[in-house]
Amino acid sequence: MTVAEVVFYLLALLSVIAAVGVVTVPNVVHAALFLILSLLGVAGFYILLSSEFLALVQVLIYGGAVATIILFGLMLTGGRDLPAVGPGAQWPLALLVSGALVVLLLTAVLNTTWPRDAGEMTLISINTLGSVLFREWLLPFELASLVLLVALIGAVVISSQEERES
Amino acid sequence: MISLEHVLVVGALLFSIGLFIALSRRNAVGVLMGIELMLNSVNLNLIGFARFVEAPRPIDGQVFAVFVITVAAAEAAVALALAVAVYRLRQTIDVDRLNLLKW
């Protein structure tokens, strides 16, 4: 086994076990912490797959912004004070669906001949990514900024307190 | 040597676990966590494809992942606002108890 393989299996173990942790721990705040762990594991994969920029973005956005949003969400909605609740009533059905899905996905993944190169590194520098993003992908890039604008307006409108009708 | 299949298998596992979380968690923020996990497994697949698949423009996989992350963050922000608004009116975000509108 090469070093890369060892690291890969460790990361796989980390992110999958942490993901299982998200669903098994009763306390939602602990679940959120497990989620962050799992997402950082995914960032590790990105480095292993030579996408350093994505790894950086992953840590910043998921490890920072999204994690904060989720923890804030739990705090503002009394998640800490909630009694530890188990999964909802439909969990056996959910388990059945997800179990069937994982079998299907693994069958599909392993029975497909993926077009591939000889395993040469496809190294992509941040420079290339940046210039491609601003040239060829300009339109979705600008559209994404509109998505953020809409989300901003929406978040303000929906979460603001009504004061006029008191 | 790590191969594409290795990455895709991890992606498939994370996606299925994410779906299970989204379907079984009762807390709306918990459901959101499951969705984030699903989106991450998609990104992992995309990066795997960008790294291994023979394509004229493998970089598109990374570009796709950048957009997925951006949009997911926007969605999470709106989800938080909605959860707060629902909690303010109902004192709960337990999806099983949000039943004014029957499923």
Next chain:
Amino acid sequence: MLDDLDRIGPVLVMAGVAALIIIWDFIPRPLPAARGKPLLFVALLGPAAAAAWTVSLLLRDAHIGCGPLDPLALSNAPLCPGGGGTLVEGVFSFANSVVLDDLTIFFFFLFAGIGAAIILASNDYAKRFGDYEAEFYALILFATSAMLLLSASRDLILIFVALEMTGITQYILAALQKDRRSTEAGIKYLLLGATASAVILYGMAFLFGLTGTTRLVAPGDELSIASVINERGGDLGAGLIMSLVFLIGGLSFKMSVVPFQMWAPDVYEGAPAPVAAFLSVASKAAAFAVVLRIFFEGLSGETVRGDWADIFAIVAAVSMTVGNVFALVQSNIKRLLGYSSIAQAGNFMVGLAAVSAAEGGLSLGASGVLFFIAAYAFTNLGAFIVVIAISARIGSDQIADYAGLARRAPLLAAALAFALISLTGIPPTAGFIAKLYIFNAAVESNLIWLVVVAVLNSVVSAFYYLKVAGIMFMGESANQESIATSAALKLVLGVAVIGILFVGIVPSPLLDAARDAASVFSQ
């Protein structure tokens, strides 16, 4: 670059007006009451400018058509010698990720029309949004602009971002009324919608992995999903089937068909009435535009065509049946229209399944879908505008409260009854012609069983549609007070009713437009 921007001009002006409204709302005005009127006119600028720009694109790019078509021909006659667009050549822009062709033009006009109709119809209702009236109009326009772009997108990344833009905007719109029902609708819509997005993305990622590109179709020799599938469709195997299933599964949420249909009645019931109208017409049309682009262009190769057409046929049959059976027992009009929209989407899908006909390939079924979408837009808008008017005045959506409506508001009652007749598919309405045309396409493709299921379903649907009409005309109401409506609402309701009748009696102009638009698939 300027040419590229010109071709998506309608998208830009629509989004521009939306941004303008947000800024406009910052300007302090002495009387809050004086806000409504100018706001309505500013908002209307969006669809009007988008439509005008589309006309100008059409005038500049049009080349000579193929002469008048036989007006009532429902046959599969070739449109132009050699096929191809009859109005505009497909023009690519933004590195081939966007195309301006007949299909794009068709949807540009459709979405501009729907946007204008929703804005006018919301005139009465918008006061309920209080301080957020401007945001309501702005969000409707932002969503519409993303839908315009969706109909022109030929790239998975662009489709994803635009789809999410419409999605996020609509989650916010559903919750905009900020009461208990509205916010519940919003959060349910968001959680289910985000799950569906993840499923779509998984399918898209697989498609990218199999083909190495995100372009659906590209001119010349450039690599695209369509070209790769044509080249080696057979040996893409399980991965390709998996990505088809994921794409259909996830997009079924946006189309509100089985298996992701359950959100529709809940969200329609909880969301403000104009938003429910927008979701049921615009959002559904956008979803079908995406499906046409992805499946009829990107995945149209002979080797995969049969696979997805079979899935669409089954989904169509199940959706119609589920929608109609549940609609039978509803007591809330918005919920009833929610289930009805599931059944109607099943009808659209008959056209998606009708592709196996050898001659004409994909264009007959596709033209059926487009014609049905436009006819349904008139019909469902007509029905929803009445619901909006009544909801704004009496504050109730219960069907029981519609009793005796024929006396309280004879015009509204007559318009709603007429729209329901069209939804059932009885002549002389647009709904009748649409069903006839799409069933014909299915027969041509040897989908007799599907047509039988669809006709039986139409009979079932007559029960609940006509029951509502019966309650309005036969029922007695204690309250005899008449219901007033604004001029804007009357105007748009009149347009919808005339549209239903006109398309029902003289279908050829719309039929020609749908066939021209669908001719992009015959190349």
